[in-house]
Amino acid sequence: MPADLAIALMSHLESFPEMLAGIGEGVRRVAKPERAAGDAEVFSGADALDAARAGWRAIEREGALQTPFQSYAVAEASIAAHRAHGHEPHIVLIREGGSAVAILPLVMTSMAGSKVLRFLGDPLIQYGDAILSRAGSEAHLMQALLATGTLGADAVLFRKVRNDAKLSPLLSRRAHVSSVEEAPYIDLRRETSLPPRDMRELRRYRRRLAERGEVELRITRGSGARDCVRTALELKRNWLAAKGYSSSVIGDPHWEAVLTSLVADHANLLACARLEAGGKLAAIEIAITQGKRWHAFLGAINPEFAKSGPGQVQMADTIAYAREQGFAAYDLLAPADPFKRVIATGAVAVCDYALPLSLQGQVAARAFRFAPQAKTLLAKLPAPLRSAAQNLLRLK
Numbered sequence: 214m215p216a217d218l219a220i221a222l223m224s225h226l227e228s229f230p231e232m233l234a235g236i237g238e239g240v241r242r243v244a245k246p247e248r249a250a251g252d253a254e255v256f257s258g259a260d261a262l263d264a265a266r267a268g269w270r271a272i273e274r275e276g277a278l279q280t281p282f283q284s285y286a287v288a289e290a291s292i293a294a295h296r297a298h299g300h301e302p303h304i305v306l307i308r309e310g311g312s313a314v315a316i317l318p319l320v321m322t323s324m325a326g327s328k329v330l331r332f333l334g335d336p337l338i339q340y341g342d343a344i345l346s347r348a349g350s351e352a353h354l355m356q357a358l359l360a361t362g363t364l365g366a367d368a369v370l371f372r373k374v375r376n377d378a379k380l381s382p383l384l385s386r387r388a389h390v391s392s393v394e395e396a397p398y399i400d401l402r403r404e405t406s407l408p409p410r411d412m413r414e415l416r417r418y419r420r421r422l423a424e425r426g427e428v429e430l431r432i433t434r435g436s437g438a439r440d441c442v443r444t445a446l447e448l449k450r451n452w453l454a455a456k457g458y459s460s461s462v463i464g465d466p467h468w469e470a471v472l473t474s475l476v477a478d479h480a481n482l483l484a485c486a487r488l489e490a491g492g493k494l495a496a497i498e499i500a501i502t503q504g505k506r507w508h509a510f511l512g513a514i515n516p517e518f519a520k521s522g523p524g525q526v527q528m529a530d531t532i533a534y535a536r537e538q539g540f541a542a543y544d545l546l547a548p549a550d551p552f553k554r555v556i557a558t559g560a561v562a563v564c565d566y567a568l569p570l571s572l573q574g575q576v577a578a579r580a581f582r583f584a585p586q587a588k589t590l591l592a593k594l595p596a597p598l599r600s601a602a603q604n605l606l607r608l609k
Contacts, residue, residue: 250353255304257303257304271312273344279340282341282501314353319361324368330366342380373547396547415529419526430488431488436477441499463511495514497513506544509531567582
């Protein structure tokens with residue numbers, strides 16, 4: 214094991230007494246809400262999602278969802294992958310006056326020997342949140358969170374919660390922040406341009422691609438995009454393998470099947486942007502769309518064009534397409550990188566939260582907090598060593 218990774222692991226083990234000291238406060242945070250509201254129902258097992266369908270769909274019809282990752286379609290598509298991995302679905306539904314006002318969709322998984330609750334759809338979903346109707350309130354969300362206490366979990370581990378999410382105010386007061394990232398976006402209602410240096414580089418890339426023939430962006434949706442999505446997954450899978458990286462979604466047949474099902478079988482949420490040069494694939498972007506927001510979910514390039522910047526040209530042309538089609542925002546998703554920051558007009562903070570519920574849950578919460586740091590350390594290793602270490606530690 215590399216020295217820097219060993220030192221980091223030891224530093225977390227040495228802080229174990231401090232971790233134990235915080236357990237009482239963690240439990241008190243859950244046990245003392247400001248106010249509970251509504252009647253809670255918890256549906257568990259294979260039929261849990263069906264039991265919540267009517268209330269979930271009713272909230273969707275209100276237009277109350279902030280992102281497509283909280284849509285019933287994504288949840289429905291994700292159930293099969295969760296079940297294949299042995300995850301048990303639990304849907305908490307809060308009613309007020311007989312109507313569904315809040316839904317907290319969860320699955321029970323394990324981490325560090327603990328039983329933990331995560332968002333249904335994790336690791337596929339890029340933003341996690343509860344579903345809250347326009348008549349719902351933070352008190353209803355508190356009631357949903359309290360209802361998880363009946364499920365026997367050691368910890369609640371929530372990933373990728375935007376700072377404007379419905380759950381964000383509640384979690385920021387009551388849970389431990391495990392990591393913070395930025396999700397950049399482009400406001401397509403504003404006319405924007407790249408800095409001169411980046412614009413020159415984009416033109417240079419475009420000229421290189423044009424040497425291979427006509428450069429053209431093709432947008433496909435529905436069943437016609439299925440092969441495009443499969444190609445993007447294959448390219449990304451090969452790239453990850455070559456770099457010695459791993460993914461909880463790419464390369465997992467169950468989660469890849471969720472993505473392909475979203476092309477046409479579940480609400481037609483996916484769009485494929487395919488950049489061609491001389492009739493040959495150069496770069497692909499898979500987007501998840503909702504209303505007027507375009508989420509750049511997955512990008513991949515043909516290695517044959519790697520030196521010609523096909524990904525940047527594809528993104529520039531896709532942004533132009535989205536603006537022409539009346540989209541209000543092009544969401545680059547977390548994490549941010551230098552190129553995303555250059556082209557973005559803004560960013561939103563995205564946090565991971567841990568809420569330990571038992572002594573064992575404190576261990577899981579610490580492992581949850583350390584995982585991003587471990588991945589950063591592993592990324593510095595040569596590809597063969599990185600792949601071996603990831604398999605050993607199972608950090609995916």
